Amino acid sequence: MSMNEAGGAPSLGSRRDWPDDFPVTGAWREGDDPGSRHFLELQRPLALEGGDVLDEVTVAYETWGALNARGDNAILICHALTGDAHVTGGGGGTYTPEGWWSRIVGPGAAIDTDRYFVVCANVLGGCQGTTGPASINPRSGRPYGSGFPQVTNRDIVRSQACLADELGVEQWFSVIGGSMGGMAVLEWAAMYPDRVRSIAPIATTLAASPQQIAWSAVGRLAIANDQWFNGGDYYDQQHGPANGLAVAREIALIHYRSDQEWVERFGREPLDRLDRFDPWGRFQVEAYLDHHGKKFPYRFDANSYLILNRAMDLHDIGRGRGGPAKALARFTGPGITVSVTSDFLYPAHQQAELAALLSQGGRSCSYHMIDSVFGHDGFLVEHDKLAPLLDEFFAKVRVETA
Amino acid sequence: MSMNEAGGAPSLGSRRDWPDDFPVTGAWREGDDPGSRHFLELQRPLALEGGDVLDEVTVAYETWGALNARGDNAILICHALTGDAHVTGGGGGTYTPEGWWSRIVGPGAAIDTDRYFVVCANVLGGCQGTTGPASINPRSGRPYGSGFPQVTNRDIVRSQACLADELGVEQWFSVIGGSMGGMAVLEWAAMYPDRVRSIAPIATTLAASPQQIAWSAVGRLAIANDQWFNGGDYYDQQHGPANGLAVAREIALIHYRSDQEWVERFGREPLDRLDRFDPWGRFQVEAYLDHHGKKFPYRFDANSYLILNRAMDLHDIGRGRGGPAKALARFTGPGITVSVTSDFLYPAHQQAELAALLSQGGRSCSYHMIDSVFGHDGFLVEHDKLAPLLDEFFAKVRVETA
Numbered sequence: 001m002s003m004n005e006a007g008g009a010p011s012l013g014s015r016r017d018w019p020d021d022f023p024v025t026g027a028w029r030e031g032d033d034p035g036s037r038h039f040l041e042l043q044r045p046l047a048l049e050g051g052d053v054l055d056e057v058t059v060a061y062e063t064w065g066a067l068n069a070r071g072d073n074a075i076l077i078c079h080a081l082t083g084d085a086h087v088t089g090g091g092g093g094t095y096t097p098e099g100w101w102s103r104i105v106g107p108g109a110a111i112d113t114d115r116y117f118v119v120c121a122n123v124l125g126g127c128q129g130t131t132g133p134a135s136i137n138p139r140s141g142r143p144y145g146s147g148f149p150q151v152t153n154r155d156i157v158r159s160q161a162c163l164a165d166e167l168g169v170e171q172w173f174s175v176i177g178g179s180m181g182g183m184a185v186l187e188w189a190a191m192y193p194d195r196v197r198s199i200a201p202i203a204t205t206l207a208a209s210p211q212q213i214a215w216s217a218v219g220r221l222a223i224a225n226d227q228w229f230n231g232g233d234y235y236d237q238q239h240g241p242a243n244g245l246a247v248a249r250e251i252a253l254i255h256y257r258s259d260q261e262w263v264e265r266f267g268r269e270p271l272d273r274l275d276r277f278d279p280w281g282r283f284q285v286e287a288y289l290d291h292h293g294k295k296f297p298y299r300f301d302a303n304s305y306l307i308l309n310r311a312m313d314l315h316d317i318g319r320g321r322g323g324p325a326k327a328l329a330r331f332t333g334p335g336i337t338v339s340v341t342s343d344f345l346y347p348a349h350q351q352a353e354l355a356a357l358l359s360q361g362g363r364s365c366s367y368h369m370i371d372s373v374f375g376h377d378g379f380l381v382e383h384d385k386l387a388p389l390l391d392e393f394f395a396k397v398r399v400e401t402a
Numbered sequence: 403m404s405m406n407e408a409g410g411a412p413s414l415g416s417r418r419d420w421p422d423d424f425p426v427t428g429a430w431r432e433g434d435d436p437g438s439r440h441f442l443e444l445q446r447p448l449a450l451e452g453g454d455v456l457d458e459v460t461v462a463y464e465t466w467g468a469l470n471a472r473g474d475n476a477i478l479i480c481h482a483l484t485g486d487a488h489v490t491g492g493g494g495g496t497y498t499p500e501g502w503w504s505r506i507v508g509p510g511a512a513i514d515t516d517r518y519f520v521v522c523a524n525v526l527g528g529c530q531g532t533t534g535p536a537s538i539n540p541r542s543g544r545p546y547g548s549g550f551p552q553v554t555n556r557d558i559v560r561s562q563a564c565l566a567d568e569l570g571v572e573q574w575f576s577v578i579g580g581s582m583g584g585m586a587v588l589e590w591a592a593m594y595p596d597r598v599r600s601i602a603p604i605a606t607t608l609a610a611s612p613q614q615i616a617w618s619a620v621g622r623l624a625i626a627n628d629q630w631f632n633g634g635d636y637y638d639q640q641h642g643p644a645n646g647l648a649v650a651r652e653i654a655l656i657h658y659r660s661d662q663e664w665v666e667r668f669g670r671e672p673l674d675r676l677d678r679f680d681p682w683g684r685f686q687v688e689a690y691l692d693h694h695g696k697k698f699p700y701r702f703d704a705n706s707y708l709i710l711n712r713a714m715d716l717h718d719i720g721r722g723r724g725g726p727a728k729a730l731a732r733f734t735g736p737g738i739t740v741s742v743t744s745d746f747l748y749p750a751h752q753q754a755e756l757a758a759l760l761s762q763g764g765r766s767c768s769y770h771m772i773d774s775v776f777g778h779d780g781f782l783v784e785h786d787k788l789a790p791l792l793d794e795f796f797a798k799v800r801v802e803t804a
Contacts, residue, residue: 050679150681210664210687214656217688218649221695225645227629243627247620251653254616259749262612268718277452279552279712285612286619293623310681316670344746347661 022242022294024235027127027134027301028060036062037085037122037129040166046124046159052149056138059163060129061085061121064105064113067168072197074169075111076160077101077120078177078184080380081252081308082300084128087120088113103383110387110394111176119167123184124159125151125307133303134235144303146232151307152314153180157187164195174397176200176390178379179346180308182337183315186354189331190317196331198397199358200390202338203379205350206324206357207316212345215255216309219248223302232303242297245305249296250289258342258375324357331358334400335365336393338386340378366393421696424644426637429529429536429703430462438464439487439524439531442568448526448561454551458540461565462531463487463523466507466515469570474599476571477513478562479503479522480579480586482782483654483710484702486530487522490515505785512789512796513578521569525586526561527553527709535705536637546705548634553709554716555582559589566597576799578602578792580781581748582710584739585717588756591733592719598733600799601760602792604740605781607752608726608759609718614747617657618711621650625704634705644699647707651698652691660744660777726759733760736802737767738795740788742780768795 028037042057062085067074077087079100088099088106090113105111111118122130125148133148140147164172175188175196182204188196205212223229226244234240266284275281282290318324335358339348351367358365370385372378379386430439444459464487469476479489481502490501490508492515507513513520524532527550535550542549566574577590577598584606590598607614625631628646636642668686677683684692723729737760741750753769760767772787774780781788 048679052679150679150683152679207670209661210668210670210685211656211661213670213685214652214664214687214691217684217691218653218656221649221652222624222627225624225649226627247623247627250616250623251620254613254620259611259613262616266612268609268612268615276716277450277552277554279708281552281712282619283612283615283715285616289616289619306681310683313685314678 022239022246022297024237024240024242025127025134025301026297026299027132027304028129029134030136034129035086038062039129040163042159042162046155048149048155049152050150054131054149057124057131057159058129058135059121059124059131059159061119061163062087063167064088064090064118065116067117071168071170072173073115074117074119074164074167074172076164076169076172076175076188077105077111077118078160078175078181079120079123080177080179080181081312082296082305083181084126085120085122086128087118100380101383104387104390110383110390116173117169119163119169121160121163123156123180123308125156125304125311127301127304130159132301133232133307134301143235145235148232148303148307150310150314152311153183153187154191156311157184157191160184160188161192161195171195171197174198174200174394176202177204178202179204179376180312180315183312183317186317186328189333189335190321190327193331196333197401198333198393199331199335200337200393201335201354202386203340203343203346203351203376204337204354205315205346206354207318208313209350213313215251215345216313219251220306220309222247222251223306226302229302232306234302240297241302245297245300245302246293248305250293253289253292255345256375256377258344258373260342260373261375264373325360328357329361332361332363334363334393334397336368336389337365338368338370338379338389340370340372340375340382342373343376343378345376424641424648424696424699426639426642426644427529427536427703428699428701429534429706430531431536432538436531437488440464441531442565444561444564448557450551450557451554452552456533456551459526459533459561460531460537461523461526461533461561463521463565464489465569466490466492466520467518469519473570473572474575475517476519476521476569476574478566478571478574478577478590479507479513479520480562480577480583481522481525482579482581482583483714484698484707485583486528487524488530489520489522502782503785506789506792512785512792518575519571521565521571523562523565525582525710526558527706527713529703529706532561534703535634535709536703545637547637550634550705550709552712552716554713555585555589556593558713559586559593562586562590563594563597573597573599576600576602576796578604579606580604581606581778582714582717585714585719588719588730591735591737592723592729595733598735599803600735600795601733601737602739602795603737603756604788605742605745605748605753605778606739606756607717607748608756609720610715611752615715617653617747618715621653622708622711624649624653625708628704631704634708636704642699643704647699647702647704648695650707651702652695655691655694657747658777658779660746660775662744662775663777666775727762730759731763734763734765736765736795736799738770738791739767740770740772740781740791742772742774742777742784744775745778745780747778
């Protein structure tokens with residue numbers, strides 16, 4: 001059971017193939033290659049729901065296709081917790097072929113970039129170009145770190161509304177997103193019902209449940225417990241809380257997939273049969289988790305992870321609005337929501353409740369179940385099953401709300 | 403977001419009510435009050451499944467009631483991961499009224515100590531008196547720490563068989579246990595089929611699934627990532643990996659309960675409404691997790707947690723025996739198994755498979771479902787629902803195997 005080297009660089013020990021040179025942060029920073037990102041600098045301070053004010057806000061975003069003359073073909077995609085604006089390749093700037101929803105968005109795809117003007121913005125509090133904890137605080141000239149205020153999905157959506165203004169989009173044809181992205185979709189319907197023609201909140205919830213909060217909380221604890229966390233002020237240190245972030249990522253990954261998938265994929269196969277009776281021997285499923293855990297700190301910032309997880313926990317569409325029904329009463333357009341059979345992180349009953357609520361008062365919200373072993377990630381992975389549902393929905397929106 | 407004090411004592415920060423004086427280990431150590439424990443020192447070295455040998459082994463145990471003249475009234479209870487031999491009060495030595503199964507075991511209870519001779523031993527690798535990583539290694543005169551070999555449920559059962567010899571129990575009337583305890587129950591049936599008249603493996607599995615391994619693995623990572631872990635050699639340090647152990651405990655607790663229970667119990671209530679938009683503000687469910695997380699290092703040892711979690715991952719009743727059916731073929735007695743509806747850690751299909759297998763070849767294994775919101779912990783909490791099932795089963799065993 002020999003592992004950590006006490007007092008040394010953060011390392012989970014020689015038995016694991018973790019690097020000992022994790023970056024301090026995986027955040028994109030000014031001066032890095034912008035790739036296909038565009039940047040909007042808001043012209044005034046952004047007042048946050050919690051009472052704080054961000055003096056300067058930059059929103060990083062990408063677009064595909066073009067806004068038509070009537071301005072009625074714009075679709076906003078809201079990314080999930082660890083996503084970013086790079087939904088698919090072919091945006092402006094540097095061409096990169098793959099994005100997190102490449103099979104759903106593109107020329108001729110369900111979200112057809114030949115037909116629609118497609119927009120995705122990195123969320124406020126994130127780490128891929130939009131203002132977040134790793135950004136420079138104009139008041140101090142140094143990264144915010146522990147000084148970054150808590151943002152909510154409502155703040156995120158307000159920043160996206162500024163982007164819509166900038167892009168000349170008065171009303172989105174649709175706002176779509178899964179998981180945390182679906183929370184923003186619901187907030188768009190609550191906050192700007194006239195600016196949204198239809199909504200597609202997928203694999204998401206009206207309010208985070210106690211179990212969802214709990215899973216989020218243990219990930220935060222794993223980060224806070226990292227010896228290099230330093231309360232969030234780690235940007236000028238030799239190391240950041242990358243090991244803690246990796247552990248948080250592994251915890252989350254378990255909830256993004258399902259046992260069914262892993263039984264088929266890994267079973268109980270050990271990585272190395274000779275290590276079977278070693279305390280630090282690993283099964284293949286562990287090596288899979290470690291593989292993804294150790295990749296994560298290269299592309300994400302621990303403070304953004306903390307802030308956005310907490311934003312998800314704070315998600316409650318009815319908070320301060322007299323409950324969810326009142327919150328969404330002013331949105332009268334069509335909706336669609338989708339569950340994945342094996343999703344135990346955002347279980348089907350949450351989307352069923354959402355669909356039922358959005359079907360009240362003569363409205364319509366179709367509800368679909370994707371049969372899949374991919375758990376919560378089903379909305380990202382099962383593009384062949386999701387695409388026809390979106391195709392049909394968008395066709396209906398075009399006709400019914402024309 | 404001000405929290406950790408860099409370089410100081412392990413602490414999750416001022417916003418959490420965690421102590422900064424966690425013990426180095428929560429293990430019971432020689433010289434501490436033995437309470438109602440008895441100790442058996444094995445008279446020869448114990449060879450382990452993995453090839454290592456423990457030169458000296460002590461088994462800490464408790465008993466209730468008395469072995470009858472025919473020697474046919476002994477019940478062995480196998481505890482779960484963080485349990486110990488103190489199933490209930492009223493054992494030998496210091497009287498303590500509460501145990502982890504007080505409502506199931508006692509005079510007149512389902513496991514009636516007026517009728518049965520009841521035995522429970524702390525598992526090998528544990529930390530409550532039986533030899534484990536915090537014990538003194540006779541070869542070095544210092545605690546084993548990183549030098550403690552990986553044990554398996556088969557090793558645990560072998561040590562329990564030595565205890566049975568010592569106590570004069572040739573055949574157990576029944577061997578019963580839930581979760582990890584249920585794994586030992588199955589191993590008793592596989593290893594010593596003639597010494598077991600009936601078995602009651604509850605809320606357990608024939609083999610740990612990849613998802614179960616994954617949940618176990620992230621808890622281990624949280625411990626390994628603690629700055630005070632030092633590869634397992636922390637007993638002579640100022641601090642142990644208590645924060646990491648607490649995080650592992652919180653991760654596990656989520657899987658021991660259910661969202662249904664927490665929706666009813668906590669909903670989305672914040673601990674303090676003024677902290678709502680603070681990144682480190684907590685919901686009540688988080689305060690509940692932290693309460694249990696911070697208690698845990700006072701009664702458990704991080705190395706034992708690692709060793710026993712890995713032992714559970716290694717659990718596969720069919721390993722090296724030609725599969726589960728062959729492994730259990732020699733056990734012909736009656737069995738009972740029980741699922742809890744909301745248990746997603748050891749889901750019902752695992753007990754259904756177990757019951758089906760133990761019903762092959764003219765054998766009988768009854769299968770029951772307890773309707774409960776208490777998740778995996780249902781087998782500990784729902785004593786009013788479990789007790790009648792055990793009553794009925796034991797009556798059947800008395801008649802059918804008389």
